[in-house]
Amino acid sequence: MRTPAPVGSDAGEGLASPAVQETVSDINVMVAGRGGDGSLTIVTLLSRLLSKRGFHMCSTRDVASRIKGGHAAAMLRGSLQPRWSLGDHLDVVVGFDEQTLIEAAPLLRPGSVVIYDSSLGEPNPADIPEGVRLYTVPFGRMAVRDLRRELFKNSFSFGLIARVLNVEDSEAIAILSAHVQRFSEDMAQANIDALKEGFGFATELGLEEGAGPLPIQKSEHKKRLLMSGNHAAAFGFLAAGGRFYAGYPITPATDVMDWLRPRLPEFGGVLVQAEDELAAINLATGASMAGVRAMTATSGPGLTLMLEGVGNLGATELPLVIIDTQRSGPSTGMPTKPEQSDFDTLIYGGHGEFPHIVLAPCDQEDCFDISFQATNLSQRLQCPVFLALDQGIGQNSVTMEPFELESLEIDKGKRLSEEEVAAMEAYKRYEITDDGISPWAIPGTPGGMNLTTGNEHDEWGLVSTRAANRELMMDKRSRKIDLAHDLMPKARRGGVEGASIGILSVGMVCGVVREAVERLMQQGLDIEILEPRTIWPVLDETKNFISSRDRTYIVEMNHEGQLAGIITGQGVAAEKIHSIRKVNGTPFGPGELVKEVQQREGAHDRNV
Amino acid sequence: MTVTFKPASPIWCSGCGHYGAESALKQSLGNLAIAPHDAMVLAGIGCSGFIQNYIGSYGYHALHGRVLPTATGVAAGNPALTVIAAGGDGDGYAIGCGHLMHTFRRNPSLLYIVMNNGTYGLTKGQPSPTAVGRVDHEHELDAVYLGLTIPGTTFLARGFVGQMNQLVDLVDSALTHVRDKRGFAFLEVISPCVTYNDNFASWRGMLTNVDADDSYDCENRTTVIGNYAELIAGGKVPSGLIYQGSASTFEEATGLSAENPPALQDLSVTKHIDAYRRQMDMHAI
Numbered sequence: 001m002r003t004p005a006p007v008g009s010d011a012g013e014g015l016a017s018p019a020v021q022e023t024v025s026d027i028n029v030m031v032a033g034r035g036g037d038g039s040l041t042i043v044t045l046l047s048r049l050l051s052k053r054g055f056h057m058c059s060t061r062d063v064a065s066r067i068k069g070g071h072a073a074a075m076l077r078g079s080l081q082p083r084w085s086l087g088d089h090l091d092v093v094v095g096f097d098e099q100t101l102i103e104a105a106p107l108l109r110p111g112s113v114v115i116y117d118s119s120l121g122e123p124n125p126a127d128i129p130e131g132v133r134l135y136t137v138p139f140g141r142m143a144v145r146d147l148r149r150e151l152f153k154n155s156f157s158f159g160l161i162a163r164v165l166n167v168e169d170s171e172a173i174a175i176l177s178a179h180v181q182r183f184s185e186d187m188a189q190a191n192i193d194a195l196k197e198g199f200g201f202a203t204e205l206g207l208e209e210g211a212g213p214l215p216i217q218k219s220e221h222k223k224r225l226l227m228s229g230n231h232a233a234a235f236g237f238l239a240a241g242g243r244f245y246a247g248y249p250i251t252p253a254t255d256v257m258d259w260l261r262p263r264l265p266e267f268g269g270v271l272v273q274a275e276d277e278l279a280a281i282n283l284a285t286g287a288s289m290a291g292v293r294a295m296t297a298t299s300g301p302g303l304t305l306m307l308e309g310v311g312n313l314g315a316t317e318l319p320l321v322i323i324d325t326q327r328s329g330p331s332t333g334m335p336t337k338p339e340q341s342d343f344d345t346l347i348y349g350g351h352g353e354f355p356h357i358v359l360a361p362c363d364q365e366d367c368f369d370i371s372f373q374a375t376n377l378s379q380r381l382q383c384p385v386f387l388a389l390d391q392g393i394g395q396n397s398v399t400m401e402p403f404e405l406e407s408l409e410i411d412k413g414k415r416l417s418e419e420e421v422a423a424m425e426a427y428k429r430y431e432i433t434d435d436g437i438s439p440w441a442i443p444g445t446p447g448g449m450n451l452t453t454g455n456e457h458d459e460w461g462l463v464s465t466r467a468a469n470r471e472l473m474m475d476k477r478s479r480k481i482d483l484a485h486d487l488m489p490k491a492r493r494g495g496v497e498g499a500s501i502g503i504l505s506v507g508m509v510c511g512v513v514r515e516a517v518e519r520l521m522q523q524g525l526d527i528e529i530l531e532p533r534t535i536w537p538v539l540d541e542t543k544n545f546i547s548s549r550d551r552t553y554i555v556e557m558n559h560e561g562q563l564a565g566i567i568t569g570q571g572v573a574a575e576k577i578h579s580i581r582k583v584n585g586t587p588f589g590p591g592e593l594v595k596e597v598q599q600r601e602g603a604h605d606r607n608v
Numbered sequence: 609m610t611v612t613f614k615p616a617s618p619i620w621c622s623g624c625g626h627y628g629a630e631s632a633l634k635q636s637l638g639n640l641a642i643a644p645h646d647a648m649v650l651a652g653i654g655c656s657g658f659i660q661n662y663i664g665s666y667g668y669h670a671l672h673g674r675v676l677p678t679a680t681g682v683a684a685g686n687p688a689l690t691v692i693a694a695g696g697d698g699d700g701y702a703i704g705c706g707h708l709m710h711t712f713r714r715n716p717s718l719l720y721i722v723m724n725n726g727t728y729g730l731t732k733g734q735p736s737p738t739a740v741g742r743v744d745h746e747h748e749l750d751a752v753y754l755g756l757t758i759p760g761t762t763f764l765a766r767g768f769v770g771q772m773n774q775l776v777d778l779v780d781s782a783l784t785h786v787r788d789k790r791g792f793a794f795l796e797v798i799s800p801c802v803t804y805n806d807n808f809a810s811w812r813g814m815l816t817n818v819d820a821d822d823s824y825d826c827e828n829r830t831t832v833i834g835n836y837a838e839l840i841a842g843g844k845v846p847s848g849l850i851y852q853g854s855a856s857t858f859e860e861a862t863g864l865s866a867e868n869p870p871a872l873q874d875l876s877v878t879k880h881i882d883a884y885r886r887q888m889d890m891h892a893i
Contacts, residue, residue, distance in 0.1 A: 051893045226893040239884055241875030244685060246677075263887065267880065268873050270684045270862045275710040279677040282670070286650075286681020289668060290689070291871035294681075312671050399893065405884055408877045426611035442871060443666040443682065443689055446645045447610030451661060453669035460613035462661065463669075 023217040025080040027165075028087045030104055032073035033096025033117070041154040042094060042161070043074040047226060049167065049175045050078035051399070054219030057226055058083050058511075060396040062336075071099045080219055084363050084398055084511020088591035091214060092164060094157055096139070101127040108132050113164050113214060115157065133213060135160065135205050142201070152194035155180075159198020160205075166212030169199050225400050229367040229393035230255035230297075232400070233323055236371030237295050239403075241410050242321070243269030244294040246283035248276055248302060251335045252391040253325035256297035277302035281309030281322070288318050289452060291415070291442030293375055297323035300342055301332065307350040310384050314354020315454040317430065317438065317477065319378035321371070323387045325394035326507075328585050337585035338391035340507055341558035346386045347536045347566060353474070355381070355481045358536035360388040360506035362492050365400035367393065370533055373489050376411040380487065381480045382437060388535065390557065392508025392587055416441045421448045428459040432472055436479030481537055491541055494529035496521065501601075502545055502552035504530045506563065509555050509588060516593035525601065535563070538570040546572050551604075553597060555580045555588065616661040625799030625808075628769025629723050630659050632797075633692070636779035637663070640787070642690050650679045652695030652704065655730050655801075656723040659694050670695075673704030676711045676720060680858070683718045687859055688866040690787060691718035698728045701737040701749050708751060712758040715791040716858035719782045722751065722794075725801040733804035750840065752850055755794055756833050762791035764851040768798040768815055770808055774848065777819075781849060789866075791857040798847075811845075819848035826852050 029046060031039040040061065047057050055078035062073045077086050090107040093100065096117045101124070108114070110131025116123050119140030128134050137160065139153040155176060162172035176195050180188040199209070207213075227235075234256045237245075245264060247257045257271065264271045270287070274280035280296045288294040298306060303324050313320050326342045328334035346358045359374055361367045367389065374385040414437050421427055421441050429450035431438045438459075441448025451461030456473060458464040492510075495503070495517045505513045510531045517527050530545045530552075546552045546567065554564040554577055561579040568574045580596055582588055620626050637647060647665035651657040653672035660667030666689075670678045679693035700708055700722045711720070726742075728734040735742040737749040755764045763785045767775035775797065782793035798815065800808050816839055818824045825831055832851045839846050859865070877884070 047893060057893070223892055225888060225891040227891045231891070235887065238887070239877060239880075241873075243870045243873065243875070244681070246681065265863055267883070268868060269870050270864060272680070272684065272714075272862075274677065275706060278674060279707055279710065282674040282677035283681040283684070286678035286683075287685035287870070288681070289678075290648075290682045290685025290869075292685040293875070294685075308671055309674070316668075402888055402892070405877060405881050405888075410875050410877065421610055424610050428613075442686075443648045444645060444686055444871070446643070447612060449612040449644050449664065449666050451613060451667040451669070453667075454671065455669060461667075462613060462616055 023215050024091070025217045026083070026087065027078050027091045027214065027216060028089060029076045029092040029094070030073055030090050030100070031094040032071065032100040032103070034071065039072055039074040039096075042158060043076045045154070045158050045175060045179055046076055046078070046161065048179065049162070049172070050216070051224070051226070052175065052221050053216060054221050055080060056082040056224075057399045058085060058396060060086065060392075071097070073100070073103070078216070080217060082399070083515060085508070085515065085587060085590060088589050092161065094161065098124065098127070105129060115160050115164070117153070135207070137201060137205075142197070152191060155191040155194035156198040159195045160202045160207065163199065163202040163207040163209065164212050164214055166210065166215030169209055223402065225402055226397050227364060227400060228255060228395055228397045229361060229364040229389055230325060230395060231259045232364055232367035233361070233371040233387060233389065234259040235403075236368040237321060237375050238263060238267065239368075239405065239408060240293065240372040240375030242293045242295050242375055243267060244284065244287035244292040245296065246272040246274050246280045246287070246294070247296050247298065248274050248280050250299045250302045252327055252395050253297045253299045253302075253323060255395065256323055256325070277305040278309070281306040281320075284320055285309060285313060285318055288320050289443070293319070293379065295321040295323065295375070297325065299325050299327045300329040303342060303345060307345070310356065311350035311352055311354055312454045313384040314350075314356055314477070315352075316452050317382040318452070319382055320384045321374045321378050321387065322384060323389055325389040325391060327391050334585050336391070338508060338587055339557050339583060339585070340388075340390050340509070341562065341583070343388065343535065343558070343562040343566060346388055355477050356384045356386065356536070357381070357481065357488065357534070358386040358388055359489055359533055360535050361393060362506065362510040362531035362533060364393055364396070364398045366533065368403050370489055372408060377487060379415070380411050380413040380437070381484055382413065382440060383480060388507065390507045396508070413437070414439045416445065416448065418445050421445050429461045430457060430459045430473070430476075432459060432476050435483050436476045485537060485539055488534035488537070488539060491533055491545075492531040496526040496528055499526035499528040500550040501525070501527045502530060502549050503527050503555065504532065504542075504545065504552055505555040506532060506535060509557060512588045512590050512593055513555060515590040516597065519590065519594050520597060525597070535566065538567055542567060543570060543572050546576050551576055551578050553578045553580055553600075555593065557582055557588070559583045615664050618662055619658055620655060621803050623802040624655070625725060625769040625801070626656055626659065626723055628772060628775065629656070629721060629797045629799050630662055632767070632772065632775040632779050633659070633721065634663065635776045636783055637665070639776070639780055640783055642783070646688070647690040647692060648682055649692045649694060650675050650682065651693070652699030654696040654699050654728065656694060656696040657699065673699055673702070674707065675699065676704060676707040679718050679720070680711060680714065680716045683716045684858070684862065684864060684870070686869040686871040687717070687789070687864045688869050690783065692721065693718060694721045694723065696736075697722060697724040697726065697738045698736045701751055705737070705749070709754070709758065711792055712755055712761045712794070714858050715760050715762060715855055717786045717789045717791055719786045719793045719795065722796045723799040724796050725799050725805055726807070727801050727805040729801045729804055739805070752794070752796055752846070753836055753840070756829065756836060756851060760855045761794070761851065762853050762855050763793035765794070765849045766796045766798065766845070766847045768811060768847055769800070770812060774817070774819065778849060785852065789857060789859055791855060814843065814845045815847040816844040817848045818846050818850060826850060829853060
């Protein structure tokens with residue numbers, strides 16, 4: 001039998017002993033069953049409940065790549081401290097099938113609660129670890145028998161969960177009422193009745209109101225947003241004046257398109273669902289050339305198809321924001337599983353050499369800001385800007401503070417007005433300038449006629465293969481990035497400033513690192529965190545962070561240590577970097593990372 | 609007047625059919641009084657892909673095969689522009705063929721001129737998808753015939769650089785169709801390659817001008833398909849305005865208008881801040 005972890009924010013809550021009734025400030029819940037069982041509905045209700053109690057939320061889903069049927073799980077972590085990943089254990093499991101128990105068992109610990117739908121049979125005792133409190137309820141059978149609709153089993157089971165969490169019945173009723181207010185009156189009432197039946201059944205099981213085994217804390221409710229990174233990035237683009245999107249559906253990036261589809265037309269923009277990724281990036285290129293702020297989003301396989309188009313944007317000096325919500329590769333890989341293995345493609349992909357930028361958010365909330373900045377940067381520097389998201393950041397939803405819209409400003413860069421063009425003696429689309437950025441007249445501007453081409457060209461845009469011109473143009477294009485490091489999004493820092501040990505990560509790993517470092521610091525290990533939000537170009541702040549301390553752990557979700565390789569490729573000493581990698585389709589857990597760092601630090605101490 | 613680029617001198621071989629296509633396009637732009645700054649010519653890769661350098665309007669050299677999605681993007685970004693896509697048969701029917709079908713379906717108001725010469729001239733004479741009898745086991749593609757089978761096509765025509773008066777008329781009609789926002793105008797121009805596939809003479813024998821037939825009804829898709837099938841079964845190739853009809857357009861479907869192009873909107877955050885707040889509230893918990 002596993003014992004509670006010695007450290008950790010979700011440890012030490014007194015859960016090991018039912019006799020100790022400390023309140024819970026960090027809770028992990030899994031609701032799972034066959035796809036279509038309604039796991040997501042229960043998690044939605046729980047989110048509302050926990051949010052009203054002032055909890056932060058992090059929710060993930062693990063759905064097999066099929067529409068209905070198959071095993072589907074929804075997981076939710078609620079905590080008074082903001083968290084960006086699931087914890088190391090499950091406190092409450094609601095299972096509608098046996099598969100749930102098999103998957104949940106290793107994460108259960110004494111004190112955990114399992115509510116199991118026994119309609120299809122009693123659970124196998126071997127699946128339930130010792131010390132776990134099990135409540136078996138024939139949800140499905142009762143819902144059909146007493147409520148005549150299996151559909152109501154969500155409301156029914158919510159009644160049990162509320163009792164487990166020591167939530168007053170009236171509070172649970174209020175939450176469900178708010179949820180069902182969009183239903184017809186009959187349907188809404190039927191759900192409330194089902195909830196009350198759930199209370200009744202809970203009482204029969206000994207779960208009296210006010211005596212729940214996992215009483216959750218109460219803090220002040222604060223209005224927050226609950227958003228995934230894909231959605232936040234789409235929103236950031238819209239707020240930055242993004243008005244054109246073209247894309248081809250691909251897991252796990254499709255949410256970007258789904259979010260923008262109804263909204264762009266509302267703001268005078270256009271969304272085109274393309275026939276493939278080749279069309280998508282070229283559609284977006286066309287719109288961008290016409291003067292619209294444009295975006296496309298994709299994942300690995302689509303990214304590979306888009307690369308010719310990205311190089312073309314570099315050569316033609318056209319802006320575009322390209323989201324890559326990374327998934328497990330290569331090839332079709334594991335489409336619903338997280339990985340961070342496209343960094344090399346994003347940075348080194350495409351033939352020839354061209355200026356481009358790769359940004360990576362450090363959490364879901366940051367997706368809004370970094371997408372806003374990416375849109376501005378693409379216009380300012382007239383080049384493609386990648387946003388390296390990953391399945392975790394892209395699809396997991398977390399609570400975040402409402403975005404500060406007032407301070408946002410649109411950067412128009414060197415876009416010329418009709419009057420400005422008229423006042424010029426001559427207009428050259430690719431004029432050589434000190435900062436490498438040429439003034440830009442969009443089609444339709446009188447006197448601004450020019451040629452845009454992926455061929456090497458002269459200042460007018462006419463094709464040229466002259467050696468002297470080639471050198472001027474290559475220098476001009478690379479100058480745009482070389483002189484613009486100050487404009488790039490800067491890293492977020494955490495942990496102990498100036499510590500001799502550093503830890504660096506991007507995307508979905510950042511939240512796990514924050515929590516792991518918090519625990520390691522509690523154990524007396526000083527670590528400083530760097531979350532570089534610009535990964536290409538590699539900024540001095542990143543190089544200095546590593547060079548100025550004994551060692552830095554780079555934690556990333558790939559096999560080859562791509563991020564570490566990219567940074568050492570820019571002159572940082574490889575021996576200063578300790579690479580921690582994972583590539584099995586599951587995210588790092590905070591406890592797992594703590595252990596890994598402890599082991600390596602132990603080994604290091606022994607070697608010193 | 610602001611000085612802009614000086615159109616380059618064509619790279620084409622003397623006698624190349626593409627001179628005819630370029631000349632017809634220039635004449636039509638003049639006939640319809642389209643100002644150079646209001647037009648954008650996008651071309652693909654290949655000999656035909658140089659045409660935009662010779663017009664004096666806004667020009668773009670697309671990636672190989674991708675001229676249609678790029679042109680659709682431009683048309684979406686600014687519907688006030690007259691958008692002309694051009695390219696060859698290798699560009700449009702081989703590497704870019706998928707986009708042609710979807711552009712037929714999408715029906716954006718832009719003109720696509722395919723200069724069909726049945727060969728890859730720039731890479732020195734390899735057979736293209738319209739090469740007749742030059743590749744074993746591969747049959748030639750007829751894109752006009754293909755277009756007839758896709759509901760949503762609104763303008764399908766074929767001209768010949770050996771019949772310049774008709775060609776200019778066809779470009780005029782196609783540009784008018786596009787500027788009236790009636791949808792996608794597809795014009796295949798038979799434009800022989802004098803170096804690798806000089807077949808002016810055989811085309812003259814094969815092309816059958818439907819415009820010259822008073823009984824031909826170009827607005828009836830059913831009879832058009834029947835006529836077309838009969839002609840090609842008899843070893844002929846129809847030319848002229850093959851089909852013109854009405855179907856819902858890309859602009860209608862997306863609510864685009866030339867009066868309020870996405871490219872020219874006021875994007876300031878202040879202007880939209882209340883609308884952005886409403887979006888944010890949808891995610892509040």
